[in-house]
Amino acid sequence: MAIGIDFGTNNSCCGVWTGDQVLITDPAPTFVAFTNTGSVVGKDAVDQAAGNPLNTVYEFKCLLGRKFRDYAVQSAMGKWPFSVTSKRGKPVIHVDIGGVATKHTAVEISSIMLSKLYRDAAGALDCKRAVITVPYHFSRSQRRAVKKAGTGAGLHVLCVIDDPTAAAIAYELDTRGSGKALVVDVGGLATLVSLVDLGKGKVVGSIGNHVLGGRDFDQCLVNYCRGEIHSRHGITTTGDVLLRLVDACVRAKHELSVTTQAVVGTEFGILVTRAQFEDLCGGMVRLILALIGSLLRSSKVDKSDVGEIVMAGGSSCIPMIQEHIRVLFGSKALCNSIDPNVVVAYGATVLAERIV
Incomplete structure (x- = not known):
């Protein structure tokens, strides 16, 4: 076990x-x-x-x-409410436990x-x-x-x-002996596309957009709904109301992966169709397709050489993303029978x- x-x-x-x-x-x-x-x-x-x-x-x-001085650390610190300082050159996180200040490593x-x-x-x-x-x-x-x-x-x-290797193993693609698998991982914060050499059992190329993920799809819907609320009621959503709207939009996004329309919360009552959502997010889907194209070119791999396409990450469930990838590869079937949210695990x- x-x-x-x-x-x-x-x-x-x-x-x-x-x-x-x-x-x-x-x-x-x-x-x-x-x-x-x-x-x-x-x-x-x-x-x-x-x-x-x-x-x-x-x-x-x-x-x-x-x-601590790494660019990734310094750039991330600016958006966190909690404090991070240096201890012997490494980042430590400050928290308060029962009134006692403590420090913890990542x-x-x-x-x-x-x-x-x-x-x-x-x-x-x-x-x-x-x-x-x-x-x-x-x-x-x-x-x-x-x-x-x-x-x-x-x-x-x-x-x-x-x-990406774990996602390929989930479908036992590594047991096939040869060929390449494309893994498209649209996570909450970033999108990564990778090529896995099934014969070698390892990633041979990867490219990503680290500022494009599921939260950006959420934000598109939030912005649309904020505009609708303002035009209908003259209200600018802020504070707790905005937090509730974000939560309602996330749930609506999930619903639109399985239905053709969804209502953004009973409090807001905004009906959104899948077609509207796809129109709002079309630009981001094109960015994902551009990543795939860039990876294939940099790896000198033709589309016809990609034997399998594995979908990973929660937002890869969005039908528009899957359909455009199918079309890009000549209506090729996708490996998506395992929930993309858990395929890596x-x-x-x-x-x-x-x-x-």
Whole structure:
């Protein structure tokens, strides 16, 4: 028995191999919050964030294995409400626990998150052998930090593998011996497209847009609805009302992946059709297609050489994205039967069972 963990920047989930099947936990927000009584993780951390912003930590994965002066660290710090300072050249996160100021490394906070994922998926089974996935671009120091975080969570980390490789393994594409698979991962914060050489079992090319993700699709719908509310009622949505509108738009986006129309919350009552949503987001879909084209050109791979196309990341469920990719590859069928939200964790679990 073994487990696989998709340790994401925005959301994370865990799978466990039991018998002859993979069971996956629901994706949980990669949030850790500190309160007077201890720490809370995932959705519980998100739910209390508005009243405890200075002690609610998120996107901490980007600090792993980095120095404080790294550009990625410095640019991220400006958008966080919590404080990050340098200790011996490495970033540390400041939080307040019961009135006592404390400092935590990203590894320590990641261990809390990974421990929660483990307990939810396999804690009762006493299974601690795990494969953890990371983005392809992670450096050696970042991968070592992830492994250290897993060890801190009480896990025996069998290996750390790339997200795209795990997605391909989920469909057992690596057992086919040769060929290339394209993995399109539209996550919450970024979009990455990668080519996996199935014969070698590794990524041979990857390109990404690190400021284009699911949240941008959400924001398109939020902007449209804010305009509708203002034109109908003369109201500018701010504060708590805006937060509720964002939440309603996220739910409507999910509905529009399975239905042709959705109402943005009973409070707002704005009917949005799938066609309207696609019109709002068309420019971003074209950017995703441009990424695919750039990757194929830089890798000197023709579209006809791509044997399989794997969809990963929650927003890759958007029908418009899938349809345009099908058309780009001559109406080729996509590997999307496994929920793209959990396909990376699924593949990590399959690999963990193989190794064990």
